[in-house]
Amino acid sequence: MADRVDIAIIGTGPAGVSAALTAKIRNKTLMLIGRKHLSDKVRKSHQIQNYPGFPDISGEDLAKALSDHLEKMGIEITEEQVTAVYAMGDHFAIQCAKEMYEARTVIIATGVMQGRVLPGEEENLGRGVSYCATCDAALYKGKEAVVVGYSPREEQEAEFLAEVADKVTYVPVYKEETGFEASNIEVVHGVPKEIRRDGNKSVLVLDGSEIVSDGIFVLRDSVSPGQLVPGLETEGAHIKTERDMSTGIAGLFAAGDITGTPYQDAKSVGEGNVAALSAVNYLAKK
Amino acid sequence: MADRVDIAIIGTGPAGVSAALTAKIRNKTLMLIGRKHLSDKVRKSHQIQNYPGFPDISGEDLAKALSDHLEKMGIEITEEQVTAVYAMGDHFAIQCAKEMYEARTVIIATGVMQGRVLPGEEENLGRGVSYCATCDAALYKGKEAVVVGYSPREEQEAEFLAEVADKVTYVPVYKEETGFEASNIEVVHGVPKEIRRDGNKSVLVLDGSEIVSDGIFVLRDSVSPGQLVPGLETEGAHIKTERDMSTGIAGLFAAGDITGTPYQDAKSVGEGNVAALSAVNYLAKK
Numbered sequence: 069m070a071d072r073v074d075i076a077i078i079g080t081g082p083a084g085v086s087a088a089l090t091a092k093i094r095n096k097t098l099m100l101i102g103r104k105h106l107s108d109k110v111r112k113s114h115q116i117q118n119y120p121g122f123p124d125i126s127g128e129d130l131a132k133a134l135s136d137h138l139e140k141m142g143i144e145i146t147e148e149q150v151t152a153v154y155a156m157g158d159h160f161a162i163q164c165a166k167e168m169y170e171a172r173t174v175i176i177a178t179g180v181m182q183g184r185v186l187p188g189e190e191e192n193l194g195r196g197v198s199y200c201a202t203c204d205a206a207l208y209k210g211k212e213a214v215v216v217g218y219s220p221r222e223e224q225e226a227e228f229l230a231e232v233a234d235k236v237t238y239v240p241v242y243k244e245e246t247g248f249e250a251s252n253i254e255v256v257h258g259v260p261k262e263i264r265r266d267g268n269k270s271v272l273v274l275d276g277s278e279i280v281s282d283g284i285f286v287l288r289d290s291v292s293p294g295q296l297v298p299g300l301e302t303e304g305a306h307i308k309t310e311r312d313m314s315t316g317i318a319g320l321f322a323a324g325d326i327t328g329t330p331y332q333d334a335k336s337v338g339e340g341n342v343a344a345l346s347a348v349n350y351l352a353k354k
Numbered sequence: 355m356a357d358r359v360d361i362a363i364i365g366t367g368p369a370g371v372s373a374a375l376t377a378k379i380r381n382k383t384l385m386l387i388g389r390k391h392l393s394d395k396v397r398k399s400h401q402i403q404n405y406p407g408f409p410d411i412s413g414e415d416l417a418k419a420l421s422d423h424l425e426k427m428g429i430e431i432t433e434e435q436v437t438a439v440y441a442m443g444d445h446f447a448i449q450c451a452k453e454m455y456e457a458r459t460v461i462i463a464t465g466v467m468q469g470r471v472l473p474g475e476e477e478n479l480g481r482g483v484s485y486c487a488t489c490d491a492a493l494y495k496g497k498e499a500v501v502v503g504y505s506p507r508e509e510q511e512a513e514f515l516a517e518v519a520d521k522v523t524y525v526p527v528y529k530e531e532t533g534f535e536a537s538n539i540e541v542v543h544g545v546p547k548e549i550r551r552d553g554n555k556s557v558l559v560l561d562g563s564e565i566v567s568d569g570i571f572v573l574r575d576s577v578s579p580g581q582l583v584p585g586l587e588t589e590g591a592h593i594k595t596e597r598d599m600s601t602g603i604a605g606l607f608a609a610g611d612i613t614g615t616p617y618q619d620a621k622s623v624g625e626g627n628v629a630a631l632s633a634v635n636y637l638a639k640k
Binding site (some may be wrong): 082085086089090092093117118119120121122123124130136137140141170253257258309311328332335337338339340341342345348 | 368371372376378379403404405406407408409410416419420422423426427446472595597614618620621622623624625626627628631
């Protein structure tokens with residue numbers, strides 16, 4: 069296991085980047101967990117007109133400016149998928165697909181979840197429903213699985229799963245064409261409506277049909293905050309935060325889209341900054 | 355009187371600039387009131403390391419980037435000193451030194467006040483204490499006045515006052531040398547401790563001496579929020595705000611240092627953005 073850091077920041081959008089920069093200049097040990105090429109949401113923005121100091125900048129260019137800033141400050145991104153954060157009293161355990169990490173404080177800046185939680189999804193988590201193919205693929209050796217993918221990136225996860233499972237049924241919840249290499253992946257189009265457990269089988273209910281399998285993977289860019297951090301106080305898809313970006317859990321802070329509207333880059337960098345300084349204050353008091 | 359605008363933004367630091375950019379892209383009529391060369395606080399920062407996207411930028415360069423952004427968006431700064439904002443029910447009246455303006459909503463982004471309110475200062479406002487030489491100089495024809503100046507910029511105000519008054523005593527509350535042209539201005543060094551009214555004279559108590567005059571001008575870069583907006587709920591030098599940057603007065607929002615610590619550029623741009631969008635929502639509901 070890696071060393072326990074002062075501040076772990078989850079998410080590499082504007083909020084996470086801003087939090088990391090401020091944690092760094094306050095001389096805290098930190099880890100920044102997320103996608104190395106930063107969040108898709110920033111990168112895919114067309115023109116951003118109201119990020120102060122950069123008139124009419126493209127998402128691609130803003131992402132590059134943020135990446136360059138991280139690099140100049142010597143901040144590296146740990147490319148990992150966080151599946152859960154557990155409050156352990158004096159520290160947090162951060163469960164990732166590949167490894168487990170520890171931190172004294174955590175800032176959640178994962179952005180807002182795509183799509184809604186399906187009826188039956190949360191109740192059956194760990195009972196035929198999983199959020200992480202990398203973590204749970206081994207359980208599907210010789211079995212059949214369904215993958216509900218919310219972005220083309222999830223196709224790689226399905227390919228990986230198909231190396232282990234006998235058969236994978238892939239339900240894309242996006243408009244782009246799918247493109248699979250594995251012959252044991254079947255693509256089914258439809259709108260997911262519900263997840264049901266039936267004996268030791270899992271049933272994905274679509275609009276007009278059902279798919280029965282041994283288990284269902286629901287793969288989104290980010291999971292809902294209540295699933296990510298058990299016990300966290302949420303308001304729908306958002307984490308409830310105070311003015312200092314603290315949450316109901318001591319030492320846990322949140323910033324950016326996940327705290328609520330407006331979903332704006334300027335708001336996110338502001339909240340990331342405040343969350344980092346609140347984490348610094350929290351560490352000083354301990 | 356100028357036309358009534360949708361959103362008046364008071365203050366040209368990062369919070370005010372950010373609010374103006376967002377108000378503009380939401381197609382609201384707006385006025386941005388403050389110093390044309392932006393806030394001194396930004397301009398005089400040495401190096402800013404944690405404004406995301408600009409690694410290790412000087413205050414001068416950040417101010418320039420913000421100015422350029424305003425210019426590209428066609429936003430002009432109204433160079434005025436706001437002395438009071440009055441809630442009139444369906445709109446606000448903004449009393450400035452030179453003119454009166456009207457707005458449907460107001461965003462206060464004036465930064466945090468320099469120095470503390472002196473004992474006796476607020477109680478005697480309008481009774482021998484004034485915050486605006488341009489406004490009240492005419493009352494001092496043939497009389498004697500004291501000016502407590504919190505920055506070298508206030509020396510111009512004292513010069514203006516000296517054109518009307520018989521004598522001006524100037525107490526600088528800063529380290530820079532003073533430089534006056536008028537022969538009827540006397541500079542007295544000392545630490546202001548208290549303001550007292552004695553009959554129809556005003557007394558400025560310094561550490562070790564007292565100056566008696568017809569009236570005292572206390573000139574700071576910004577006045578305290580409670581003085582600026584009668585009836586506003588404050589917490590010390592700060593305006594109490596909700597997560598959406600609303601204040602206790604409907605249609606009045608605040609952003610930046612004036613809402614409390616941390617005093618950081620990133621926090622300010624975030625709050626300016628949120629305040630502008632909250633003002634837009636408020637206007638939509640009306």
